[in-house]
Amino acid sequence: MAIFEKLTHLFTATESSLASTLFKSPPFLSFTIFLLEVSSHPFEKDSNFHSQSFTPIERIFNLDHSLIDPEAETFKNGINGDVVAGFVLFFPNFSTFLGKPGFYVEDLFVRECYRRKGLGKLLLSAVASQAVKMGYGRVEWVVLDWNVNAIKFYEEMGANVLPEWRICRLTGSALEAYRDAI
Amino acid sequence: MAIFEKLTHLFTATESSLASTLFKSPPFLSFTIFLLEVSSHPFEKDSNFHSQSFTPIERIFNLDHSLIDPEAETFKNGINGDVVAGFVLFFPNFSTFLGKPGFYVEDLFVRECYRRKGLGKLLLSAVASQAVKMGYGRVEWVVLDWNVNAIKFYEEMGANVLPEWRICRLTGSALEAYRDAI
Numbered sequence: 001m002a003i004f005e006k007l008t009h010l011f012t013a014t015e016s017s018l019a020s021t022l023f024k025s026p027p028f029l030s031f032t033i034f035l036l037e038v039s040s041h042p043f044e045k046d047s048n049f050h051s052q053s054f055t056p057i058e059r060i061f062n063l064d065h066s067l068i069d070p071e072a073e074t075f076k077n078g079i080n081g082d083v084v085a086g087f088v089l090f091f092p093n094f095s096t097f098l099g100k101p102g103f104y105v106e107d108l109f110v111r112e113c114y115r116r117k118g119l120g121k122l123l124l125s126a127v128a129s130q131a132v133k134m135g136y137g138r139v140e141w142v143v144l145d146w147n148v149n150a151i152k153f154y155e156e157m158g159a160n161v162l163p164e165w166r167i168c169r170l171t172g173s174a175l176e177a178y179r180d181a182i
Numbered sequence: 183m184a185i186f187e188k189l190t191h192l193f194t195a196t197e198s199s200l201a202s203t204l205f206k207s208p209p210f211l212s213f214t215i216f217l218l219e220v221s222s223h224p225f226e227k228d229s230n231f232h233s234q235s236f237t238p239i240e241r242i243f244n245l246d247h248s249l250i251d252p253e254a255e256t257f258k259n260g261i262n263g264d265v266v267a268g269f270v271l272f273f274p275n276f277s278t279f280l281g282k283p284g285f286y287v288e289d290l291f292v293r294e295c296y297r298r299k300g301l302g303k304l305l306l307s308a309v310a311s312q313a314v315k316m317g318y319g320r321v322e323w324v325v326l327d328w329n330v331n332a333i334k335f336y337e338e339m340g341a342n343v344l345p346e347w348r349i350c351r352l353t354g355s356a357l358e359a360y361r362d363a364i
Contacts, residue, residue: 002279013281021282030212031276031283057364094213094273096289097184099195100203101213102353104286107278128352128360139352146346158356162349164328170310170321171284174340178310182239 001109005144027053028134029092034126036086036110036119037077044080057126061117069113086110088123095137102138103131124157142167183291187326209235210316211274216308218268218292218301219259226262239308243299251295268292270305277319284320285313306339324349 002011022031037043043058069075075084086109093104105127110120124139131139143150143161151161170178184193204213219225225240251257257266268291275286287309292302306321313321325332325343333343352360 007279010279013278017281018278021276030274089276089278091274091276092212093275093286094203094271094288096195096200096271097189097192099199104275106276122364125360125363128357129362129364132358132361137353137357139357141350142347143350144346145348151348151350154350157352158359159350159352160356162351164326165324165349166327166333167344167347168323168325168333168336168341169344170339170341171319174342175310175319175321176314177340178307179314180311181307182304182311 001107028130031089031091034088034090034123035084036088036114036123037082038085038114039082043082054130057122059122063117067113069111071111075111084111085114086119086123088127090127090139092136093138093140098137100135100137102136102140103127105139105141108141120153121157128157183289210312213271213273216270216272216305217266218270218296218305219264220267220296221264225264236312239304241304245299249295251293253293257293266293267296268301268305270309272309272321274318275320275322280319282317282319284318284322285309287321287323290323302335303339310339 002008022033024030043056069083069085072083076082077084087107088105088109089107090103090105092101094101105124108120108124110123128139139159141154143154145151155161184190204215206212251265251267254265258264259266269289270287270291271289272285272287274283276283287306290302290306292305310321321341323336325336327333337343
């Protein structure tokens with residue numbers, strides 16, 4: 001994703017930094033990931049993947065051509081050999097205008113060989129559906145203004161792109177300067 | 183705040199909608215508010231306001247002129263008569279680029295008669311300081327691109343304004359359409 005967004009110079013995540021900061025709370029209350037896994041066979045019923053708060057979503061896709069994943073070995077999950085094809089990472093946000101929570105989608109990603117099959121739409125729809133079920137008021141995310149294909153895709157899904165707002169970011173040494181400011 | 187931002191047409195929060203969605207978790211793990219209270223006398227020591235995770239920040243301001251708050255009665259807290267002068271509402275976000283959490287500041291507001299005294303800076307600095315103490319990587323918020331005074335204020339505090347990102351928002355009937363989409 002960092003390569004696709006031309007932002008590798010900002011990428012510093014490691015396996016251990018992700019492992020130590022994610023997967024700490026039940027789904028939806030904090031940082032949450034829907035993992036998109038694919039298999040050429042029906043998924044095994046695995047009770048480990050079920051929880052009180054979420055039932056995995058299964059879909060069958062009939063492809064015109066067989067699909068080659070050149071990195072399938074790298075992206076096999078360690079449990080049953082299903083292959084990770086993408087993910088969406090989201091977490092609750094809050095609008096004082098609405099007086100209710102929503103979801104903010106930090107990342108939506110589908111690996112290249114799985115694109116143009118509706119899987120990105122499936123991931124984002126799953127977040128939107130979950131938001132509605134929880135009575136939340138908004139699903140929000142950001143897009144780079146030069147990414148016209150993404151903007152078109154998002155607008156077709158019903159989203160508005162807000163032209164006036166700009167993100168402000170305090171990070172690095174500018175943030176560190178506040179350690180003893182208070 | 184809705185009036186100041188010319189966004190009253192979007193404002194639907196009520197006292198009960200806020201009461202039912204906020205104040206559900208310990209500070210910093212989810213939606214969190216720093217409330218700015220003022221008093222012309224030293225604050226009473228009140229152990230109710232102390233918790234393991236946060237000690238209230240106290241500052242003395244010496245003003246050149248006495249300050250008249252025409253709405254002081256409306257904004258008195260119900261406990262000791264201190265007056266609410268502003269607030270900042272924030273919650274954790276997550277950067278997969280950094281592989282760590284940050285804080286997103288949803289609202290920063292100081293009531294008009296208390297402005298231009300450094301109180302907004304105090305509120306935002308308190309969030310930044312808390313982020314550093316927790317090892318978080320960023321503090322982020324948004325600003326309207328026509329609000330040049332706010333942009334100048336934020337840049338002086340060390341923030342960068344990101345020109346390329348645009349917010350996408352799925353809300354109202356467009357969001358409701360996803361209720362049974364999955």
